[in-house]
Amino acid sequence: xxxxxxxxxxxxxxxxxxxxxxxxxxxxxxxxxxxxxxxxxxxxxxxxxxxxxxxxxxxxxxxxxxxxxxxxxxxxxxxxxxxxxxxxxxxxxxxxxxxxxxxxxxxxxxxxxxxxxxxxxxxxxxxxxxxxxxxxxxxxxxxxxxxxxxxxxxxxxxxxxxxxxxxxxxxxxxxxxxxxxxxxxxxxxxxxxxxxxxxxxxxxxxxxxxxxxxxxxxxxxxxxxxxxxxxxxxxxxxxxxxxxxxxxxxxxxxxxxxxxxxxxxxxxxxxxxxxxxxxxxxxxxxxxxxxxxxxxxxxxxxxxxxxxxxxxxxxxxxxxxxxxxxxxxxxxxxxxxxxxxxxxxxxxxxxxxxxxxxxxxxxxxxxxxxxxxxxxxxxxxxxxxxxxxxxxxxxxxxxxxxxxxxxxxxxxxxxxxxxxxxxxxxxxxxxxxxxxxxxxxxxxxxxxxxxxxxxxxxxxxxxxxxxxxxxxxxxxxxxxxx
Amino acid sequence: xxxxxxxxxxxxxxxxxxxxxxxxxxxxxxxxxxxxxxxxxxxxxxxxxxxxxxxxxxxxxxxxxxxxxxxxxxxxxxxxxxxxxxxxxxxx
Numbered sequence: 001x002x003x004x005x006x007x008x009x010x011x012x013x014x015x016x017x018x019x020x021x022x023x024x025x026x027x028x029x030x031x032x033x034x035x036x037x038x039x040x041x042x043x044x045x046x047x048x049x050x051x052x053x054x055x056x057x058x059x060x061x062x063x064x065x066x067x068x069x070x071x072x073x074x075x076x077x078x079x080x081x082x083x084x085x086x087x088x089x090x091x092x093x094x095x096x097x098x099x100x101x102x103x104x105x106x107x108x109x110x111x112x113x114x115x116x117x118x119x120x121x122x123x124x125x126x127x128x129x130x131x132x133x134x135x136x137x138x139x140x141x142x143x144x145x146x147x148x149x150x151x152x153x154x155x156x157x158x159x160x161x162x163x164x165x166x167x168x169x170x171x172x173x174x175x176x177x178x179x180x181x182x183x184x185x186x187x188x189x190x191x192x193x194x195x196x197x198x199x200x201x202x203x204x205x206x207x208x209x210x211x212x213x214x215x216x217x218x219x220x221x222x223x224x225x226x227x228x229x230x231x232x233x234x235x236x237x238x239x240x241x242x243x244x245x246x247x248x249x250x251x252x253x254x255x256x257x258x259x260x261x262x263x264x265x266x267x268x269x270x271x272x273x274x275x276x277x278x279x280x281x282x283x284x285x286x287x288x289x290x291x292x293x294x295x296x297x298x299x300x301x302x303x304x305x306x307x308x309x310x311x312x313x314x315x316x317x318x319x320x321x322x323x324x325x326x327x328x329x330x331x332x333x334x335x336x337x338x339x340x341x342x343x344x345x346x347x348x349x350x351x352x353x354x355x356x357x358x359x360x361x362x363x364x365x366x367x368x369x370x371x372x373x374x375x376x377x378x379x380x381x382x383x384x385x386x387x388x389x390x391x392x393x394x395x396x397x398x399x400x401x402x403x404x405x406x407x408x409x410x411x412x413x414x415x416x417x418x419x420x421x422x423x424x425x426x427x428x429x430x431x432x433x434x435x436x437x438x439x440x441x442x443x444x445x446x447x448x449x450x451x452x453x454x455x456x457x458x459x460x461x462x463x464x465x466x467x468x469x470x471x472x473x474x475x476x477x478x479x480x481x482x
Numbered sequence: 483x484x485x486x487x488x489x490x491x492x493x494x495x496x497x498x499x500x501x502x503x504x505x506x507x508x509x510x511x512x513x514x515x516x517x518x519x520x521x522x523x524x525x526x527x528x529x530x531x532x533x534x535x536x537x538x539x540x541x542x543x544x545x546x547x548x549x550x551x552x553x554x555x556x557x558x559x560x561x562x563x564x565x566x567x568x569x570x571x572x573x574x
Binding site for chain 2: 097098099101102234235237300303305306307309310317321324326327328329333337338340341342343345346349354355357358359361362363365371372374375376377378379381382416417420421
């Protein structure tokens with residue numbers, strides 16, 4: 001049975017209807033991984049034994065008639081989410097052998113539903129990058145064209161979903177790391193509101209921006225997974241107790257009357273014409289469905305990349321100071337503690353991680369703090385104020401997810417500035433703590449997917465899922481072939 | 483960015499570079515700082531009182547001791563001795 005293009009919602013029905021067993025579903029995906037992942041390199045670790053064990057437990061629950069929505073659904077987990085007893089490397093030599101002693105809360109919630117873990121997906125090292133080419137172990141390729149990057153940092157998760165190596169996946173998003181690879185790989189990815197999903201057990205990059213979310217083949221699947229992982233957690237003081245019933249409660253409802261804001265700055269010269277055209281065609285499709293388009297402005301976009309890199313790098317410099325080679329992680333050599341710690345970090349971290357640490361410590365250091373870090377925090381306040389103003393006259397905001405489609409591997413390798421400025425379309429959402437979903441809205445002349453982002457009000461994931469789903473119902477995706 | 487600043491930041495970051503790496507890193511960091519410098523054009527001041535600090539003390543869990551993970555599980559990623567982390571003998 002070919003499960004490559006099946007949605008998790010459809011697989012749920014097949015499992016409940018006994019058209020397929022949990023073990024058959026897991027085995028099908030494992031066989032596909034064995035057959036084709038050598039071309040894509042989406043996984044760092046494949047957990048075949050765990051998957052089959054999970055499938056057995058899931059089947060018992062299905063047979064007993066008390067399956068949860070994700071019981072028996074085979075998922076990939078980004079390799080920065082702690083999994084008890086399963087290697088969690090963050091794609092870094094620093095953590096090449098690290099086995100966490102506990103599960104991330106999001107993973108624990110999936111286990112409570114008896115999901116099936118297929119393995120740990122590759123990513124940019126410590127989630128720093130937009131191409132998955134900074135991974136020390138698996139430089140993932142785009143399933144639509146293996147000469148191109150899959151995006152990042154959750155490139156392994158997005159590529160695995162796109163290529164049919166799992167039913168869906170978990171990723172994390174600090175500056176676009178769920179939405180941009182979802183755009184490049186032609187799948188749907190949801191970055192929830194900051195505080196919606198516990199970050200406990202997510203290896204920290206930038207704690208005020210990081211958020212865990214789903215990557216799947218439909219908006220409905222994203223809602224289904226978010227239902228499972230959302231909620232306040234005593235182990236994460238930044239998680240919020242905002243009640244929800246079902247993020248898919250508005251699925252199928254008309255978008256007639258919905259106000260969709262189009263911020264002009266997101267459609268400037270930095271964005272490729274083919275991308276702008278595809279996103280604006282989608283906007284007009286919404287108009288045909290009865291929604292209205294509202295012009296608006298996010299004038300701070302010009303400085304958003306700078307604010308994002310200053311805040312995220314400052315937090316990364318602090319968070320990554322724990323890697324000293326003493327309690328876990330790569331142990332270096334030296335004749336003093338200082339030498340040993342420096343050697344551990346020199347050998348353990350890749351170039352991009354080192355650049356971010358240097359930038360963060362520069363921005364936080366005496367004499368530069370006010371000019372860079374506090375200025376970035378001021379911009380954060382301004383960006384939040386601008387988004388609040390837009391949401392006074394609109395329900396959702398529509399933007400391109402990335403300025404271009406997936407580019408060729410190697411093109412941005414030695415140009416960090418080019419790599420950073422490519423994050424222009426996604427970073428403000430993290431800075432403002434808003435939810436956003438990427439879904440495919442077209443293909444370029446070479447058949448590479450183009451994604452659009454629907455940004456919502458804080459804790460209003462249900463409306464962006466509704467809007468993304470409404471578009472998906474009118475759109476025929478072209479799935480990749482390997 | 484100049485060499486002296488890079489050396490200082492490397493000291494803060496606990497990182498070392500050899501001469502060739504240092505040259506390359508200096509060029510890249512200079513480009514990155516040039517990009518960051520454009521933020522100075524924007525005339526705005528951070529207002530601590532307006533920051534949306536949403537973590538209230540009553541949101542935090544009660545500060546009561548609870549059973550922790552078994553020591554051997556916490557030390558599974560190293561080579562401990564007598565429940566202690568082992569570091570090389572060294573004199574500073």
